[in-house]
Amino acid sequence: MDTRKLGRSGIEVSALGFGCWAIGGEWQNESGEPLGWGPVDDDVSVRAIHKALDLGITFFDTANVYGAGHSEKVLGRAVAGRRDAVVLASKWGSVFDTTTKTTTDGPDLRPEHAREALTATLRRLGTDYLDLFQLHVNYAPMEAAAALRDVCEELVAEGLIRAYGWSTDDPQRARLFAKGPHCATVQVNCNVLQDAPEMLAVCAELNLAAINRGPLAMGVLTGKYGSGAGLRPGDIRATPPEWLTLFRDGRVAPEWQKRFEAVRAVLTSEGRTPAQGALAWLWARSPHTVPIPGIRTVEQAEQNAGALRFGPLTAAQLTEIDGLLGR
DSSP: OEEOOOOOOEEEEEEEEEEOOOGGGGOOOOOOOOOOOOOOOOOHEEEEEEEOOOOOOEEEEOOTTGGGGGGHHHHHHHHTOOGGGGGEEEEOOOOEEETTTEEOOOOOHHHHHHHHHHHHHHHHHSSSSSEEEEEEEEEOOOOHHHHHHHHHHHHHHHHSSSEEEEEEHHHHHHHHTTTTTTEEEEEEBBBTTBBHHHEEEEHHHTEEEEEEEEEEGGGGGTOOOOOOOOTTBBTTTTSOHHHHHHHHETEEEEHHHHHHHHHHHHTGGGGHHHHHHHHHHHHOOOOEEEEEEEEEOOOHHHHHHHHHHHOOOOOHHHHHHHHTTTT
């Protein structure tokens, strides 16, 4: 239970990953709307990463756009001297200004940009290779994606990356990337409130790891934000963009809070916290899942890693949750 494979790459990772979006700090789009999770203290972030490593977490997932490069720099600082003990994943596709910490509206899907982005990522992480390189444009056009898949195969052959994947919620796009022999993963939004049966079926069929972004539904499944507590200025959830339906007016949207309350008792069985129960649901849902909850403090690292002690939910509990959610 403590480890899983990154699909057909055979790369072994901890069953629980460490999501590095939040440690990137504040950044924004061209309209000035926040895309991060508020201010961070880099020293606190480094301590959280070190605690995660001490607790057996070896898989760290970031992206070049998180904090406009800052997340990669912090992660690189934290794992310096311990490169052989970690599996590093990052993503590319967005275009951003590191000085103003602002993204542009459109992605760059040119094959040459993939190489440029990887070079910059390796520099920020302080390493000469990346374990997993992921396309970070959910619905990129298929033709452009096919060319990017071929570039990723070249990068594997050159020893710059070990495997690659696509962060997408579309099964057809996952299948397109999986035609490449070194495609190992798909990063998909999946949690107890937002199941992804089609994507998980593709992962089972093609032996891809399902890296679960949003495993705690951006905090809904922690139970902390029903009244809006803790949502600071600069937090994307405080003024959510249109696609972020989980939050509204600085608090969990009532319809999602209601669904969470419906399953809270099952998630907290055997003494789990709600977050630990949500992770346990993912491990039970499929042997291919690798959840990557966002972690930015030592306390969060300890709580999330504590879910490993309990292991997955039972098949009966999965069925009970489906009934409570009416699916």
